[in-house]
Amino acid sequence: MKNRTFHLDLVWALLLAGTAYTWWLGDSGHAGTGTVMAILAIAGIKGALVIREFMALRGVKLLWQIAVFGWLLLVLAVNMAAYWKGN
Amino acid sequence: MHSELTDTTDHDDRPYPPGDLAIWVFILAELAAFALLFVLYGVVRAKHVDLFNEMQLTLDRNAGALNTVLLITASWCVARAVAAIRTGADRSSARWMACGILAGFGFLVVKVFEYSAKFDAGIGLDTNLFYMFYISLTFFHFMHVVLGLLILGFLLLKTLRGGYSADDHLGMETGASYWHMVDLVWIVLFPLVYVMR
Numbered sequence: 394m395k396n397r398t399f400h401l402d403l404v405w406a407l408l409l410a411g412t413a414y415t416w417w418l419g420d421s422g423h424a425g426t427g428t429v430m431a432i433l434a435i436a437g438i439k440g441a442l443v444i445r446e447f448m449a450l451r452g453v454k455l456l457w458q459i460a461v462f463g464w465l466l467l468v469l470a471v472n473m474a475a476y477w478k479g480n
Numbered sequence: 481m482h483s484e485l486t487d488t489t490d491h492d493d494r495p496y497p498p499g500d501l502a503i504w505v506f507i508l509a510e511l512a513a514f515a516l517l518f519v520l521y522g523v524v525r526a527k528h529v530d531l532f533n534e535m536q537l538t539l540d541r542n543a544g545a546l547n548t549v550l551l552i553t554a555s556w557c558v559a560r561a562v563a564a565i566r567t568g569a570d571r572s573s574a575r576w577m578a579c580g581i582l583a584g585f586g587f588l589v590v591k592v593f594e595y596s597a598k599f600d601a602g603i604g605l606d607t608n609l610f611y612m613f614y615i616s617l618t619f620f621h622f623m624h625v626v627l628g629l630l631i632l633g634f635l636l637l638k639t640l641r642g643g644y645s646a647d648d649h650l651g652m653e654t655g656a657s658y659w660h661m662v663d664l665v666w667i668v669l670f671p672l673v674y675v676m677r
Contacts, residue, residue, distance in 0.1 A: 397563050405556035409549060412670075416545035419675035424533075429676050436671045439552075440664055447559045448660045449498045457497050457504070464511045468668055472522040476676065479526030 404446045411439045429476050433469045440465040498562070499654035507661045510624070514665050517620070521613050521672060528609055533677045535610035543594045544674035547587050548666060551625075554583035555663035558632065558656045565639070568646035574639040577632060580659070584629045591622055614673060621665055628662045631655040 415435050418428055444461050445451040497504050525532045557580030564573035598611075605612050635655045638644060644652050 398560060401556060401559050401563060405552065408552045408556075408667075412545060412548045412552065415671055415675055416541065416548075419541050419677075424677045432671045432676050436668055439667045443555065443660055443664045443667060447555050447663070448657060449494075452494065453497050454495050460508055461511070464508075464515055465664075465668070468515050468518045471519045472672055472676070475522035475526040479529045 401446065404442050408439050408442060411435045426477070426480070430473065433473055437465060437469050440469075497657065499657040500650060503654045503657055507657060510661060511665070514620075514668075517613075517617055518668060518672060521617065524609060524613065531608060532610050535608065535614075536674070536677055539614070539674055540594055540597070541674050543590050544670050547590050548670045550583045550587040550590065551663045551666045554580045554587070555660050556580075557583060558659050561635075561639075562649070562652055562656050565644050565649045565652055566646060570639055570642060570644060573644070573652075574636060577636045577639060581629060581632050581636060584625060584632065584659075587625055588622070588629070591618070591625075617669060617673060621662070621669060624662045624665070628659045631658055 415432055418432055441462065444458075444465065448461070450458050450461055557576045561573045561576035561580060564570075564576055598615075603611055605615050632655060635644075635652050638651065
């Protein structure tokens with residue numbers, strides 16, 4: 394139980410750190426392809442952590458993981474591609 | 481359904497997601513709806529980059545970041561509530577659930593202030609394409625937070641009445657899964673709408 398709750402606490406701290414970095418990138422006026430890639434990568438890592446650890450999809454049947462991780466990948470990849478096309 | 485999932489084994493050992501199968505069908509449908517909106521946002525933004533970049537600067541990024549912190553924290557609290565009930569610690573579970581509800585309610589308060597500032601400035605769905613997407617996306621998500629909080633409130637009441645135990649907590653896992661979906665969607669929404677430029 395203690396290991397499990399420490400694990401959840403660690404994930405929470407990582408999610409907060411990712412949020413702070415994303416906020417800083419936006420607030421300091423960073424823009425451009427490199428910044429957008431970083432922002433979307435952080436969103437991907439944060440989303441993957443929520444799916445794996447909070448939604449507890451880690452270790453469940455592959456089809457379930459593909460459905461939800463695939464959703465995250467699809468949404469971020471399409472927006473990255475649209476950014477490249479538009480800029 | 482999935483009654484074998486209500487045991488106390490760690491989630492790594494289970495073949496199916498926690499909670500009732502029906503909620504996962506609902507979650508996948510909701511994610512598909514949000515995916516459509518996110519893809520549309522990206523495609524339309526690509527055709528109106530200057531407008532979207534200019535309008536994005538008028539958003540309150542601090543409020544968006546604060547709301548991200550609140551939703552992440554709410555999700556963490558709910559995950560801790562589920563972890564606690566798996567060991568039969570129903571009092572602890574109820575406390576974590578109450579903290580999750582508080583953080584989720586905080587999200588709504590911040591969002592209402594954010595909407596008020598925009599509506600007071602005369603901004604609405606018909607202001608321009610960016611604000612049509614901003615209001616549609618965030619309000620659709622807002623309604624999911626409201627529903628999620630109603631579910632968490634029900635879970636809290638049932639926990640306080642001793643309705644869940646280490647051997648029987650499928651309902652809590654079901655509600656928690658829905659709440660984490662609401663968090664996941666915002667984790668994507670915040671950078672797309674508030675930060676990416």
